Amino acid sequence: MNARIANAVGVTAILAAILLPVSALVPAYAAEVAVSITPGSSTKTTDAYSPNPVEVNVGDTVVWTNDDSQPHTATSGTPSGGADGMFGGEAGSFGTVPTPDATQSFTFEEEGEFPYYCGLHPSMIGTVMVAAGSGGNGGNGGEPAESTATAELDGESYEVTSMSADNSVTGAEIAAGESVTLTFDGPGTAEVTLPKSMVSGSLMVGGAAAEVVNEDDQSTTISVTVPESGEVVITAATVVPEFGVIAALVLAVSLVAVIGFARFKGTAFGLGRL
Ligand SMILES: [Cu+2]
Known part of the structure; x- marks a missing residue:
């Protein structure tokens, strides 16, 4: 194959790999x-x-x-x-x-x-x-029950898990680089596990330091008090930024690498500089 075509195919493949979003599976909660x-x-x-x-x-x-x-x-x-x-x-x-x-x-x-x-x-x-079930209002019958919500940003999914006897998490939304807003179907207390790919560093709930229950490499579990509004805003040292920012960086690095490689190969094959 011609070196230029090979390079073009290579660049296209790299761009496709970077830009194709991973298709997100949206779980069904209601049957x-x-x-x-x-x-x-x-x-x-x-x-x-x-x-x-x-x-x-x-x-x-x-x-x-x-x-x-x-x-x-x-x-x-x-x-x-x-x-x-x-x-x-x-x-x-x-x-x-x-x-x-x-x-x-x-x-x-x-x-x-x-x-x-x-x-x-x-x-x-x-x-x-x-x-009442897992998605029910008015509590989970006094027994802690698990519920999940998935936040989507730029084709990536981030699953949030909640354990509570009072309520269920029904929604999660990311304000890129700023905060994560969780929605619950009622007030009460809940232990919420958040992936570190979504939020990491010092977690804050409604502006106050979060009470960390458990932490590992993958996630942080914090205790939150859900108000009547059912809305909890979490901020952290790092909140997943907009895909564009990551993409631009990865793209820039890739292009520099590919162009460098192409120039090297072009010279080697006597095709002149690109
Ligand atoms: Cu009949």
Whole structure:
């Protein structure tokens, strides 16, 4: 291969390696839970919907699929009390009627037991049991539970882990070179583990020195008190800078190296100076 072409290919490869962002995997926290409206369910009772009761966590979405040959509804409320309007129709009616193979979805945002029934065949009854879960509001039932949030900056992901009996971390955002803002679903105390690739040095929480619980090569765990706003701002000696800054430095060094190499090779092959 011609030396110049080889150099050009080399430079392109180096640039591609530097500039191609690592595709970030965004974990899903909320689940979709399937409930079947079973075949022949018009003649059934508590076995018309399957599984029944269906157990989900706050934030999960229940998807009912009509696997029968005739229309049914999954309407919140009871046959005697009527539709309460939460899902599967307006209060006092059952507006949503999934026809065969159709689906109906509803996302549960609060804990509790939610009865439902078929507006067309009131013998069909079911219950959705919603637990607080890891993404739930109002605490984790007194037990410390782990939650995670991922901050993204310039194609890199930084995972923050929180252990708390009071709340869950729901968001993490980096202000490049300045601070990291964590969002929680409620107030309380939490032990938060932050990767050193994101923040390192003397960590400060809301302007005061952070209470460090644990520290290793990879991460720092600090204890934070989350206020009513649910927002905690962390500053540190080093906060991951904007990619542009790193890229410019790496790029400059690479180009100097490549040009130097090309000039050396060019001379060696008698191609003259680039
Ligand atoms: Cu029905």
